Amino acid sequence: MQLYKTKRPSSTVIAKLKSNLFLNPKISYMTSVIKSFLIAAFLILVAMPTYGQVSFGIKGGTNIAEYSFKENGTNIDQESINGFTLGAVLEIGLGGNIFLQPEAVFIQKGSEIQALTEDNKINVNYLDIPILLKMKIINSNVFNVNLLAGPSLGLALNGEETMGGQTIDVNFGGEDGLKRFDLGLNAGGGIGLNLGSIGVFGDVRYLFGLSNISEAESREIKNKGLNLSVGLMFKILGR
Numbered sequence: 001m002q003l004y005k006t007k008r009p010s011s012t013v014i015a016k017l018k019s020n021l022f023l024n025p026k027i028s029y030m031t032s033v034i035k036s037f038l039i040a041a042f043l044i045l046v047a048m049p050t051y052g053q054v055s056f057g058i059k060g061g062t063n064i065a066e067y068s069f070k071e072n073g074t075n076i077d078q079e080s081i082n083g084f085t086l087g088a089v090l091e092i093g094l095g096g097n098i099f100l101q102p103e104a105v106f107i108q109k110g111s112e113i114q115a116l117t118e119d120n121k122i123n124v125n126y127l128d129i130p131i132l133l134k135m136k137i138i139n140s141n142v143f144n145v146n147l148l149a150g151p152s153l154g155l156a157l158n159g160e161e162t163m164g165g166q167t168i169d170v171n172f173g174g175e176d177g178l179k180r181f182d183l184g185l186n187a188g189g190g191i192g193l194n195l196g197s198i199g200v201f202g203d204v205r206y207l208f209g210l211s212n213i214s215e216a217e218s219r220e221i222k223n224k225g226l227n228l229s230v231g232l233m234f235k236i237l238g239r
Contacts, residue, residue, distance in 0.1 A: 053091075053092075054235075054236050054237035056090060056236050057232060058088055058232055059085075059086075059087055059088075059089055060084070060085060060229060060230070061228045061229030061230060062083065062085065062228055063082075063225045064081075064225055064226040065080060065082075065108065065111065066078050066080040066224055067111035067221050067222065067223065070219065070220040071219055072218050072219075078111045078112065079113075081111060081112055081121065083108025083109060083110065085108070087105030088103065088105075089101060091233065097136040099133075099135075099136070100131070100133060101132040101134045103129065104127070105130065106126070106128075107125075107126050107128050107154075108126070109123075109126055109225060110124050119163070121162045121163070122159065122170065123160050123161075124158075124159030124178070125156070126154040128153070130152035131150050131151060131152070132149060132150035132186060133150050134146050135147050141194060144191065145189070145190075146190050147188075148187070148190070149188075150185070150186055151184070153182070153183060154181065154182035154223075156181075156213075177215050178213050178214060178221070179213045179214070182209060183209075183210045184211075184223060186205050186227075188203055188205025188206055189203065189205075192233065198235075199233035200232060200233075201232075202230040202231075204226070204228050205226075205227050
């Protein structure tokens with residue numbers, strides 16, 4: 001199996017794709033999803049001044065990633081790969097112990113496929129935008145414990161596929177390639193230590209892929225992973 005192509009499309013094919021861009025229902029669906037995320041981000045920015053506590057954070061960690069992979073309805077064995085994450089976080093108080101936490105995160109996803117004649121390792125770099133609801137079930141002046149969950153939209157930036165010692169770029173958009181956009185769900189929890197205007201935090205979350213990222217009709221590929229991260233949080237509004 002190859003998730004790439006070496007032949008470039010002709011200018012005629014490119015022109016046809018451009019002319020049908022807004023008639024494609026898949027593209028229209030993803031455009032609607034992107035618009036929804038942008039509207040949500042705008043509303044967050046507008047609403048920020050009305051809330052008493054806003055913090056900004058940076059974080060990094062690891063993502064133990066794996067595919068849920070089916071070929072013609074049959075599950076294909078996978079092995080996890082280790083990627084890294086790096087991103088920025090906003091924590092916006094909604095009242096009481098409830099917070100809204102939008103993020104912008106660079107994250108590596110992929111898998112190692114075991115069912116082929118040779119192991120096939122795929123590593124894809126994404127920009128993920130999670131919008132999470134956080135509840136601090138313990139929230140003292142020094143220490144907090146929280147639960148969080150929410151959707152995320154991912155954009156594949158680039159990727160590599162390694163098979164038989166050869167590494168090539170992942171094909172996006174081809175008939176046997178991968179889709180650029182990934183819709184998922186994050187769920188997990190974390191802890192935080194408050195040190196005045198600066199805080200230290202860590203969280204563990206599971207990433208569930210909701211959308212099929214394969215272009216092939218006979219194949220279903222969904223991202224999943226266990227994400228562990230630590231970071232620093234800085235209060236910019238409120239006490």
